[in-house]
Structures are given as structure tokens and as C-alpha cells.
Amino acid sequence: MAAPLSLWEVYRAAFAGAIFTDLSHAFHPGQPRFSAFPDEERQLVFDYPKGDAFQVHRYAFVGQWGTHVDPPVHFVEGGRAVDDLPVSDMLLPLVVLDIREKVAASPDATPELSDIVAWEERNGPIPAGCFVALRTGWSSRWPDNERFYNRSADGVSHCPGWSRAVLEELFEKRGIVAIGHEQIDTDPGMATSKGDFSLEHYVLSRDRWQVELLANLDGLPEAGALIMASWPKAKGGSGFPARAVAIHR
Template sequence: MSARAPEHRLWSAHRDLIETAVRTDLTHPFRSGQPHFPGFGDERRETVFSLEGGDGFTVHRYTLVGQWGTHVDPPSHFVAGARTLDRIPVEEMILPLVVLDVADRVRTDPDTTPTLDDVRSWERRNGRVPAGSFVALRTGWSRRWPDPVAMTNRDEDGVSHTPGWSAEVLRYLFEEVDATAIGHEQSDTDPGIAGSAGDCALEAYVLGRDRWQIELMTNLDRLPEAGALIVATWPRPLGGSGFPARAFALHHP
């Protein structure tokens, strides 16, 4: 009679996750014509081989900038000599996921930024923001994707009105909590008014502290504000300063 097979703990954990957890994609599919920074060219996609054309397989050639669609910004995006994509370890790619929600205020004030009161309120309900966590700012802005006019939301003077982070909240997350990374639905860390004035101080602060971020996230409204995990992945170009990312959340219904 054969001995009973050993229980593999990770396989058991995976089975439990599959049976009990919801998996929510936090990534926009990217394509030509989507919103992008004006200084970037549009994506070009060429068919190199095609099943329809009689080839034995289909292959596309993609030409795009690293900061394209839902993407990761490593520290080297703003800081010379800082960590590049290939130097961010896999240990930082599975993290507790905190969702800081200011979407209700954004509906009436697109220039909304989070406050320490928002964080304290979250902590009263859920306990202290975990060290090593990924903190996502939910603004509802992803509903505007992929309309470039709606995403930038410029007034008659050309000033962009979009939500963003605040210095006080970022300082708390990185200097007191020791969060690992942040993410947001809009295209920039800094609110649109600041970006229109050429002010990227908040993004410079995040990357200058050797942290990374994911921009242009989606589906944050489907997540609980606490208790989820994020799995954030991307290719590993040597010396890479940014790349489209694939991120998803694991959470209970």
C-alpha cells in the first residue's frame, strides 16, 4: 500500500486562493491611439508573420515608449543611477494592497488630493497601514479611459484638472509607514494643476526615495479598501526605466 502523498503547502494555499479569492485585473489593455504624454510618439504595431497570411505562426513587432498605458515607473525614471526595472526584486511584486478612496470628492472637485484625515479615517476602520504595502489611490478617473480629452480635463486656459497625491500623505506613507510602492488611476502622481505648471515634485519625491509606482490603474472600485493582495509584474529589461505592467488583485468577494 503506497504511502500518503505529502501535503505541499504552497499548492494547498494556491488551491484555497482559487476556491475562495476573486482575481481582479487592474490593467488597461494598451493599443495605438490611447492617451499618452504629448512628447511620446504613438504605439506602432507591425505584423511580421501571420497565420492568416499563410505563415506557421503570428508575430507582431511593437514600437512604444516604456511609460505606455498601465505602466511601472522605477526610481531610475527620475533619478540617475537609481534602481532600474531589472533591480526591483520579485519580493516587491506581491504586496498587501491598501485602497485609499477619494472618488466621491473627485466627482465634484477634479483637483482633489488625499489628506491625512483620509488616511486616519482608513486606519480607524482597518488598523495601521501595513509596512511594505502597495497603496493605491482610488479616484474614479479610470472611467474616463481611453478618452484623451476626458483624461487630461483641460480648461479654456489649457490647465489640466485631474486628481493626484498630496505631499503630506506621501510623506506619511513612505517616512512613517514604510510603504513599498504606490499606484493611481490618473496618468501622473502630481495633480493636473501642478503638472500643467511643469511641477513633478511628488513623483520626484516617490522615486527619489527608491520606491516605485504604477500609473493608469483600473478597477480599483471593485476592491475592498483593506485585506487584498496585489501581484504586480512587468518584463525585465536590463537598465529599464519603465515598461507596461500587468497587475491584478487577489481578494475575498
Template sequence: MTAAETAAETAADGPGLWPLYRELTDRVTHTDLTHAFRPGQPHFPGFGDERRTAVYDIGNGDDFTVHRYSLVGQWGTHVDPPAHFVAGARTLDRVPVREMFLPLVVLDITARVEADPDSTPTLDDLAAWEHRNGPVPSGAFVALRTGWSRRWPDAEAMANRDEDGVSHTPGWSAEVLRHLLEEADVTAIGHEQADTDPGSATSVGDYSLEAYVLGYDRWQVELLTHLDRVPEAGALVVASWPKPHQGSGFPARVFALHRQ
């Protein structure tokens, strides 16, 4: 190949990773899995509401607009690093960027949740997924699809409490989490509901499944949405967040890349 031909090929295809970038932008669907956060949205009872004020406002004649935000880290679609539950564990700034771009596995129990909101995934659900798609990839991000995000931002519907104050919401199961973390060696998990543990557990102060995940040095994203728009296998997920020094949680921006 002559120098002129090489130059022409480089111009057509681009050097390095640029051709892959075009592949991932021109021929791939991008699905946002994130709720936009705002004051007044559902949140843990012990948290105060978000406060947002305009420090500068173009509408009031200023040259630019700047907002001051006051909110807890675990707000809206957010990331929980291990340090959220474990003293001395990894904080947000210690999660490497290579863990933020992962194969996406979607485990769907929506139909069962519609009949029973206390539903959790079983090893049979996982086995059925693997029968259709092969083993869960090592290092994957596994998202539990429950349909619960359709209730957002109705706080009462999200909590789904009965007359005794017990919350009936889906969650993970210990057997599935043990398999994913200890056998499949996944990097992170995510879910549509507000907690890792089902509502029947959190109603009595039991967050043992979340403690297990974070204690295993894995991170998670809570309050995902639009999992119904991505395939159960074959997609990639990008999960990113700011980098507060020793941060214990923060709103996250999460999106999937997948074939149309």
C-alpha cells in the same frame, strides 16, 4: 500516523505551497487592474504613438503570428522604477520579485473628485482609513482610487483641460505621501490618473511628488483601473513586468486577489 495515512494526506492536501495555491485560486476573486494598451490610446504629449506591425500573420498564410511593438516604456498601465527620475537609482531589473506581491491598500477619494477634479487625499482621509482597518501595513502597495479610470481611453477627458490649457485632474498630496513612505514604510504606490502630481501642477511642469516618491527609492504604477471592484483593505496585489536590463519603465500587468 502510518506511511499509508501520510501518503493519503499528502495526496489530499498537496505538499509545500500547493494547498495555499488552491486557496488563492478556488476561494479568492482575481480582479485585473490593468488597461489593455493599444495604438491611439492617451499618452504623454512628448511620446509618439505606439506602432504595431505583423512580422508573421496566420491570416496571411504564415505558420504563426508575431507582432513587432514600438512604444515608449511609460505606456498604458505601467511601472515607474526609481531610475525613471533619479540617475543611478534602481532600474526595473533591480526591483526584486518579493516587491511584486504585496498587501493592497485602497485610499478612496472618488466622491470628492466627482465634485472637484483637482482633489487630493488628506491625512484625515488616511486617518479615517486606519480607524476602519488599522494601521497601513508596512511594505504595502497603496493605490489612490479617484474614479478617473472611467474616462479611459478618451484622451481629452483624461487630461480635462480648461480653456487656458490647465489640466484639472486629481493626484496625490505631499503630506499623505510623506506619511506613507516615511512613517508607514510602504513599498509602492499606484493611481488611476496619468501622473502622481495633480494636473494643476503638471500643467506648469511640476512633477515634484513623483520625484519625491522615486527619489525615496520606491516604485509606482500609473493608470490603474477597476479599483472600485476591490476592497479598501485585506486584498493582495501582484504587479509584474518584463525585465529589461537597466529599464526605466515598462507596461505592467497588475491584479488583485481578494475575498468574494
């Protein structure tokens, strides 16, 4: 009987010629953010022009800053924090649900159950234990805050989001682990403009997690890729900037 391949051998065989696509925005002061959050503050504590032998920054920002992870405790008292999310969740099969055509026709678009049906007709069943990313094309507006919120004259934000029917289908019937999206919130802009964050509450109340403000989803295959997402292990943390990478061919 042949000896099982070592993980080094699996890595060389599986990832030879693979493409690694960065799905995170580089964060910085002045970027798009939830309107109630303060801007990032950044200070050079040590720097070469000062005569120091090294450079060190001090950063001050909210946990939900730039491309970031939302653990359950962000919306659910007593829920899991960032340090409770298992590292085994940080490498998952990636499903990309594409609604760019709908968003081009209406910025308030959300996915429908028919989008899942069409995806599965092309690719087979959505695998349990995967990460589903909503591709809307919205990240192309980064880092323009006005274009990201896309407010009409009455102050209402018009940007895409998820739908309750699709989230229930994915979490309760497909058994997925997490979701991600390009926009600032899980809920569409017309909902958040009214203070309605019920879809984000739904996701996190299911003891699942999400990554917001993903980038570079446009070049990914809708099936067959992996996502690697990681974040610092802040004890009891309710959110933190994340680094997400798609591995694909």
C-alpha cells in the same frame, strides 16, 4: 508536531473562492499618454492572411506606456531600474485609499491626512511593506484622451493626484513599498500643466516605485486584498508596461 503546510496547500486554502481582478488597461495605439511621448507603432510581421503559419507583431512604444511601472531610475540618475526591483515586491498587501467623492466634487482633488486617519479607524494601521492605490474613479475615462486630461479653456489639465503630506506619511511613517493610481501622473493636473512633477520625483527619490494608469479599482475592498504586479525584465529599463492583478474576496 504537525508538518508545515506546503505552498500548494496554502494556495488552495487561501485562494479558494478568491476573486482575481485585472488592474491593467489593454494598451493600443491612440490611447491616453503623456503629451511628449510618441504614439505606439504596431506592425504585423507575420500573419495568416499572408500565408504565414503563425502571427507575430512588432511593437514600438515608450516604457511609460499604458498601465506601467516606474522604477527609481525614471527620475533619479543611478536609481534602480526595472530589472533591479526584486520579485518579492511583486506580491504585496493592497491598501485602497478612496477619494472618489472628493474627485466627484472637484477633479483637482488630492488625498489628505484625514483620509489616512479615517481609513485606519475603519481598518486598523496601514501595514508596513504594502502597496497603496489611490482610488479616484478616473480610469472610467479610459481611453478618451480629452476626458483623461480634462483641460480647461486655458489649457490647464484638471485631474486628481497625490499630495506631498500623504506621500510623506505613507513612505516615511508607514513604511510602504509602492503606490499606484488611475491617472497618468503622480502629481495632479494643475501641477503637471506647469511642468511640476515634484511628487513623482519624491516617490522615486525614496528608492520606491509606482504603477500608473491602474484600472478597475472601483470593485476592490479597501483592506484585506493582495496586489500582484509584474513586468518584463528589461536590463537597465526606466519603465515598462505592467500587468497588475488584485486578489480579493
